[in-house]
Amino acid sequence: MGLLGQPVRRTEDRPLLVGAGSYVADLIPEGALTATFVRSTVAHGRLISVDTEEAVRGPGVIAVLTAADLDLQPEPPTLPALNQSMRRTSLATDRVRYVGEPVAVVVAESAAEAADAAELVAVDVEPLAAVIGFDAARRGDVVLHPDTDGNCCFTMGDEPDPAFFAGCEVVVEQVFENPRLSAAPIEPRATVARWDDDGGGLRLTQWSCTQFPHRARDTLAAACGVETEDVRVITPEVGGGFGAKSGSYPEDVVVALISRRLGRPVCWVESRSESMLGLAHGRGLTMTATLGGDRSGNLVAYRLHMDQDAGAYPAIGAFLPVFGQAMATGPYTIQRIEFTASSWVTNTVPMGAYRGAGRPEATHGIERIVDVYAAEIGMDPAELRGRNLVSPDAFPYTTPSGQEYDSGDYQTALNRVIEALDLKALRADQDRRRDDETSPLLGIGFSAYVEITNPLQSSEFGSVAIRPDGTALVLTGSSAHGQGHHTTYAQVAADVLGIPFDRIEVRHGDTDEVARGGGTGGSRSLQVGGSAILKAGEAVVDEARRLAADLLEASHEDVLLDMETGGFTVVGSPSVRLDWHEVAAAAGERGLSLEAEADFKSDNATFPFGAHASVVEVDRETGGVTVLRHVSCDDAGVIVNPAVVDGQVHGGVAGGIAHALLEEFRYTDDGTPLTGNFADYGIPSAAEFPYFERIEQVTPTTLNPLGVKGIGEAGTIGATPAVQNAVVDALSHFGVRHVDIPVTAEQVWRALSGSQGMSSST
Numbered sequence: 001m002g003l004l005g006q007p008v009r010r011t012e013d014r015p016l017l018v019g020a021g022s023y024v025a026d027l028i029p030e031g032a033l034t035a036t037f038v039r040s041t042v043a044h045g046r047l048i049s050v051d052t053e054e055a056v057r058g059p060g061v062i063a064v065l066t067a068a069d070l071d072l073q074p075e076p077p078t079l080p081a082l083n084q085s086m087r088r089t090s091l092a093t094d095r096v097r098y099v100g101e102p103v104a105v106v107v108a109e110s111a112a113e114a115a116d117a118a119e120l121v122a123v124d125v126e127p128l129a130a131v132i133g134f135d136a137a138r139r140g141d142v143v144l145h146p147d148t149d150g151n152c153c154f155t156m157g158d159e160p161d162p163a164f165f166a167g168c169e170v171v172v173e174q175v176f177e178n179p180r181l182s183a184a185p186i187e188p189r190a191t192v193a194r195w196d197d198d199g200g201g202l203r204l205t206q207w208s209c210t211q212f213p214h215r216a217r218d219t220l221a222a223a224c225g226v227e228t229e230d231v232r233v234i235t236p237e238v239g240g241g242f243g244a245k246s247g248s249y250p251e252d253v254v255v256a257l258i259s260r261r262l263g264r265p266v267c268w269v270e271s272r273s274e275s276m277l278g279l280a281h282g283r284g285l286t287m288t289a290t291l292g293g294d295r296s297g298n299l300v301a302y303r304l305h306m307d308q309d310a311g312a313y314p315a316i317g318a319f320l321p322v323f324g325q326a327m328a329t330g331p332y333t334i335q336r337i338e339f340t341a342s343s344w345v346t347n348t349v350p351m352g353a354y355r356g357a358g359r360p361e362a363t364h365g366i367e368r369i370v371d372v373y374a375a376e377i378g379m380d381p382a383e384l385r386g387r388n389l390v391s392p393d394a395f396p397y398t399t400p401s402g403q404e405y406d407s408g409d410y411q412t413a414l415n416r417v418i419e420a421l422d423l424k425a426l427r428a429d430q431d432r433r434r435d436d437e438t439s440p441l442l443g444i445g446f447s448a449y450v451e452i453t454n455p456l457q458s459s460e461f462g463s464v465a466i467r468p469d470g471t472a473l474v475l476t477g478s479s480a481h482g483q484g485h486h487t488t489y490a491q492v493a494a495d496v497l498g499i500p501f502d503r504i505e506v507r508h509g510d511t512d513e514v515a516r517g518g519g520t521g522g523s524r525s526l527q528v529g530g531s532a533i534l535k536a537g538e539a540v541v542d543e544a545r546r547l548a549a550d551l552l553e554a555s556h557e558d559v560l561l562d563m564e565t566g567g568f569t570v571v572g573s574p575s576v577r578l579d580w581h582e583v584a585a586a587a588g589e590r591g592l593s594l595e596a597e598a599d600f601k602s603d604n605a606t607f608p609f610g611a612h613a614s615v616v617e618v619d620r621e622t623g624g625v626t627v628l629r630h631v632s633c634d635d636a637g638v639i640v641n642p643a644v645v646d647g648q649v650h651g652g653v654a655g656g657i658a659h660a661l662l663e664e665f666r667y668t669d670d671g672t673p674l675t676g677n678f679a680d681y682g683i684p685s686a687a688e689f690p691y692f693e694r695i696e697q698v699t700p701t702t703l704n705p706l707g708v709k710g711i712g713e714a715g716t717i718g719a720t721p722a723v724q725n726a727v728v729d730a731l732s733h734f735g736v737r738h739v740d741i742p743v744t745a746e747q748v749w750r751a752l753s754g755s756q757g758m759s760s761s762t
Helices: 013-017 110-119 132-137 213-224 249-264 270-279 319-326 359-377 381-388 410-423 423-435 485-497 526-554 580-589 642-661 714-734 744-753
Strands: 033-039 045-051 061-065 104-108 121-127 153-158 171-182 188-199 202-208 231-234 268-269 281-293 301-312 334-343 441-450 460-466 472-476 504-507 561-562 567-570 571-581 594-600 610-617 623-635 690-697
Touching: 033 110, 033 249, 033 270, 045 104, 061 110, 061 249, 104 110, 104 249, 110 561, 121 623, 132 334, 153 301, 153 319, 188 249, 202 213, 202 249, 213 231, 213 249, 249 268, 270 381, 281 359, 281 561, 301 319, 301 359, 319 359, 359 381, 359 714, 381 410, 381 441, 381 472, 410 423, 410 610, 410 623, 410 690, 423 441, 441 714, 460 485, 460 526, 460 580, 472 485, 472 526, 485 504, 485 526, 526 561, 526 567, 526 571, 526 580, 526 594, 571 580, 610 714, 623 642, 623 714, 642 690, 642 714, 714 744
Parallel strands: 033 268, 202 231, 301 334, 472 504, 623 690
Antiparallel strands: 033 104, 045 121, 061 104, 153 334, 171 281, 188 202, 188 268, 281 301, 441 610, 460 472, 460 594, 561 567, 567 571, 610 623
């Protein structure tokens, strides 16, 4: 069939585009109760009391419940490396620790009645000083979790070596921010819980807005004290996840417990404001990067320290500096590395895994300091990068941090981006604009990156079954939320089975139907999920060949699958053939089924890579930044569907540019959110983006049979530092060395106003 590598139109998009998609909130069963959560309006304080008396009397109210009513117990962080004394209860008990933390839940016959009653719950909190920012967290005069001796929840690294940069002619250092972000998916969270008696006891069915259905099932089973087989999780359309929907939240657990307690289905649909103050945030760190080398541009030693904001309760976000250490040196042949990190709890929304999850932060660190180094020695930043990239003949390449990069051609990716830019002409235009005070400034910024995908080397499940009519059903444990699984997985199956693409159905997201699954995250889906489908398909073809050989009275070795016609033939007798539906029918008559399942696990992670360049214009008077061009070459190995890859890169680049220009979730010193809705939080529209120029490059990996690597987070990783570097480049002739992201007009204007040699008109 030859569908691999073809830009097949995505099959999953039409229902979404015409408003026919099915989300959790569309699946609420008749008669379901509605839950509304009462949330803290105080960032930090002792929870004195929760008075539910008036709320309980509200019209339509069935119950108003607290942690004590549900017998909720404090739970330690799920990652053992995090401070296990920093416990959390799904509804707050003794303290509240961030604005938006759930304190109680109202259950009523309708959403309006639940919301009205929630306003009647009186929450008495004795305010405590809030811990906002790393200085306050380090001081420790206010400790968020009294059973601990401070606010640090995770550390990495040893004391720095005073002689680490010995022998380096040049050493540069920069402290810079990577601000806190809201994942802001189009579709907020929702969950519906229903308990049914299946004859052997109560069984939970939960419709969940999650990237990991099987993980959600396991979490719910543990929280409800039942076996995993007593829980079914169904995940319909998710509406975007970006890592923030990778686990179960307190609301999911509480809704399940309420449903069992009341004996009725219960639903909860998150509002946008709740999403901004409850869904995990991302990034949120300060980095100190120090880079040493010689004046010829040979980089030798790199030291990076990360202070990571964990939010009020440590979770995966507090652990992400491990990827900062793993990927610290990026695509460069830097000989030595020192890495340290500290994660701190603060009175803010807990941190989670946001698109890239640790890898954008690592790339931001090295790519920003490489530009600082280039400015120090007077070398073009593109030339400095090219001088230090790992050469193609060095793979597999082991980094100073112990990562084994599987394959790469970093220099070619960078060269192709430079060629597409016409860098010489851009530099000439930049010089002309600098001499013309009426012209906006021009900046060119680069980033070269390598990322780790499927970093935990997780396995994935896939199965293929041939139906009696010759169509195929593909099941995968990798649950999609925009990645194009239905299309790409059908392409993989069609290429193995010889069955037309439109006769293959791909399903996922139901833990009763799909035996097991790792879920979707870490850009892992195609390399493990697609490979599992490939293996299962090959097993089905082999079984069908054996059955066809019996039917055709031929030897197994002489029966071939004709990929063009989708039929089984005998060597030397092409006119003798059986179609898939004939073989499947024969299998049914014999009480057999043509199906197989497979689990695929790679021996190592894969390491996609690429280069990005941004060209920006900066208004001299206002500081406003406009991205004129963004060019990227993102190499993720073999491309199964170019259109899907383009979409993934474009989405990632959009997120990366937004991070650089606009997005930042901010708090006051007392922990009050300043950006808790889309009126205040900088979500860009298409008008803020240029046309994205993407250059294809393919460097296969040998770590899976498809030769593919991950692509879902690449654009995010490469875009942000390229835009930031471009803005600094535009201002560099005024002596500006650094501007923190987001490079808003105010940030740039302040940098210009404080710079040397800026015209008096600005």
